[in-house]
Amino acid sequence: MHRVALCQINVTVGDLPGNRARIARAAQEAADRGADLAVFPELAACGYPPEDLLLKPGFVDACGETVLDPPMDLPLAAVVGLPLRDAAGGALCNGAAVLAGAQVAARYRKVLLPNYGVFDEQRYFAAGDRGLVLDTGAARLGIAICEDVWALSGPVREEAAAGASTILCLSASPFHREKQAQREEVFARLCRAYGVTLLWCNLVGGQDELVFDGGSLAMDPGGRVLARAPSFEEALLCVDVPAKEAPETPSPSSEPQREVDVVRLPLAAVHREPLRAQVRDAPEELDAVYACLVLGVRDYVRKNEFADVVVGLSGGIDSALTAVVAVDALGAEHVRGVLLPSRYTSDRSLADTTALAQALEVRLVRISIEEAFESFLHALAPVFEDREPDETEENLQARIRAVYLMALSNKFRWLVLNTSNKSEAAVGYGTIYGDMIGAYGVLKDVFKTTVYALARLVNEHSGRERIPAAILERAPTAELKPGQRDQDALPAYEKLDPVLEAYIERDMSAREMIEAGFDAEVVRTAVRLTDRAEWKRRQSVPGVRVTPKAFGKDRRLPITNRYEG
Numbered sequence: 001m002h003r004v005a006l007c008q009i010n011v012t013v014g015d016l017p018g019n020r021a022r023i024a025r026a027a028q029e030a031a032d033r034g035a036d037l038a039v040f041p042e043l044a045a046c047g048y049p050p051e052d053l054l055l056k057p058g059f060v061d062a063c064g065e066t067v068l069d070p071p072m073d074l075p076l077a078a079v080v081g082l083p084l085r086d087a088a089g090g091a092l093c094n095g096a097a098v099l100a101g102a103q104v105a106a107r108y109r110k111v112l113l114p115n116y117g118v119f120d121e122q123r124y125f126a127a128g129d130r131g132l133v134l135d136t137g138a139a140r141l142g143i144a145i146c147e148d149v150w151a152l153s154g155p156v157r158e159e160a161a162a163g164a165s166t167i168l169c170l171s172a173s174p175f176h177r178e179k180q181a182q183r184e185e186v187f188a189r190l191c192r193a194y195g196v197t198l199l200w201c202n203l204v205g206g207q208d209e210l211v212f213d214g215g216s217l218a219m220d221p222g223g224r225v226l227a228r229a230p231s232f233e234e235a236l237l238c239v240d241v242p243a244k245e246a247p248e249t250p251s252p253s254s255e256p257q258r259e260v261d262v263v264r265l266p267l268a269a270v271h272r273e274p275l276r277a278q279v280r281d282a283p284e285e286l287d288a289v290y291a292c293l294v295l296g297v298r299d300y301v302r303k304n305e306f307a308d309v310v311v312g313l314s315g316g317i318d319s320a321l322t323a324v325v326a327v328d329a330l331g332a333e334h335v336r337g338v339l340l341p342s343r344y345t346s347d348r349s350l351a352d353t354t355a356l357a358q359a360l361e362v363r364l365v366r367i368s369i370e371e372a373f374e375s376f377l378h379a380l381a382p383v384f385e386d387r388e389p390d391e392t393e394e395n396l397q398a399r400i401r402a403v404y405l406m407a408l409s410n411k412f413r414w415l416v417l418n419t420s421n422k423s424e425a426a427v428g429y430g431t432i433y434g435d436m437i438g439a440y441g442v443l444k445d446v447f448k449t450t451v452y453a454l455a456r457l458v459n460e461h462s463g464r465e466r467i468p469a470a471i472l473e474r475a476p477t478a479e480l481k482p483g484q485r486d487q488d489a490l491p492a493y494e495k496l497d498p499v500l501e502a503y504i505e506r507d508m509s510a511r512e513m514i515e516a517g518f519d520a521e522v523v524r525t526a527v528r529l530t531d532r533a534e535w536k537r538r539q540s541v542p543g544v545r546v547t548p549k550a551f552g553k554d555r556r557l558p559i560t561n562r563y564e565g
Helices: 016-032 051-055 057-067 156-161 179-194 285-303 317-330 347-360 370-380 391-412 422-427 448-462 469-473 493-505 510-515 520-532 534-538
Strands: 002-008 037-039 077-085 092-100 103-109 130-135 140-145 166-171 197-202 204-207 210-213 217-219 225-228 235-241 259-264 308-313 335-339 363-366 414-418
Touching: 002 016, 002 197, 016 037, 016 057, 016 077, 016 235, 037 166, 051 057, 057 077, 057 092, 077 103, 077 166, 092 140, 103 130, 103 140, 103 259, 130 156, 140 156, 156 166, 156 179, 156 259, 179 197, 179 217, 197 235, 204 285, 210 285, 217 235, 225 235, 285 317, 285 448, 308 317, 308 347, 308 391, 317 335, 317 347, 317 414, 317 448, 317 469, 335 347, 335 391, 347 363, 347 469, 370 391, 391 414, 422 448, 422 493, 422 520, 448 469, 448 493, 493 510, 493 520, 510 520, 520 534
Parallel strands: 002 037, 037 077, 130 259, 140 166, 166 197, 308 335, 308 414, 335 363
Antiparallel strands: 002 235, 077 092, 092 103, 130 140, 197 217, 204 210, 217 225
16 A cells, blocks of 8 residues: 655745744655655645735745755655746646656646635646656556646546546645535535545645635545645654555546556555544634634734734733733733723623733733813814814724724734624724724634634633623623724624625625525625725735735625625
């Protein structure tokens, strides 16, 4: 049999020497564990997605030099993802190099290029036009890259017809809610259709808004998961491939068949004690969302070479959950909390913030904004003469807080974490250049009702109140004027969030939502506010993506827009 190691590694976009070193370390570990062949994620050499770095010829050349010039001398054969030219000076492809004995044994070019959601591969890559099968003498292994296994029309059809009984798939598949179940349903259909075993190696780690969750797996021809790597952490999953496998004959197709390159890759079949199945349970959905937030924050901070973060703590649920995520991502010693009270800040907010900081063991700084606020009011009084206070004075407070947070960031190199959630971002319930500032939005793609669910999950898993019950039980408020509550300006989040999810993530129209039974007034309010707030969102911070359609790369609407949908 052959032993294949799925090397689920966390690489950094553009860190070519660092990525090469990670590949080399994982290959050595795979060899030490008795593997004959190592498989790495999609574009492991350069990181995914490299975006417009791919438009720089020097970057593409450097990627090739990192892996192929000269070829990496690894202790076992390996399949490594990297950008490839289809010929000298030719079109760029999303590819994989098969390395063996310090030689390039074969090259593969991704056939199906995704161009939806966060994917923009047709901007950069030309599609491959043929499959690749590695003939080891004991088995035939087909090669695929990510999208190639998401459709029955991909190269697996021809590779199976050419005798491949196992498909090695390099992947960079980002997380969103329900993604794991979606993947396994798609993969099972493919395995059953062509009678193949799938060995799927996924990337892990955070890259800007995206978080790749790993969870690499092996699936048998019947669609049953044989082994699964852990999610949200680096791992090496070894899977045995029996020698002389005989795949079932795939169903004939009337569609034109693409060609398949069959390349000899001598691997000695070794008789050894078979591995025990490593079938780990995939995390529950809410647990996965929390793990995604933690990994996204950790990698954004560390890969951008920061050590510490700062969070403005208000006594509310959003800033509390943001602080907990930061502590779990970086450690309490790397998190600073800042309390910025005004004349409207209640004693309860002061007490709850202090209790939170103590529960999380983070250092808390208190800076009153009252003097600065009074100075602004005094300076503006002649201009605002005869005008009643309104949201202008409320926004002033948020912007003063932003100035203080950014001053601390500049002075101490603390990265500011934004605490706004997706519900607020959707309806524009936030102050531009105020509470919308920051370097990274922890809860940017998390609806308010999910914020509460995650907070309860944190306390449940901790067995104690890391987030004080008083914060969980309190009605949401910005505290920018006396007695203010979110529900004075917005529908209750329990009614608002389902409408926002339908409008943003399922693209339902107002009429469709009302016909489906949603409250008509909530629908009209949500749609109107969401459409009007596009200009704000265009200027918002990047943040962790946890839903199928996050604001940003997933959802791109014109700011100037009169369509009423």
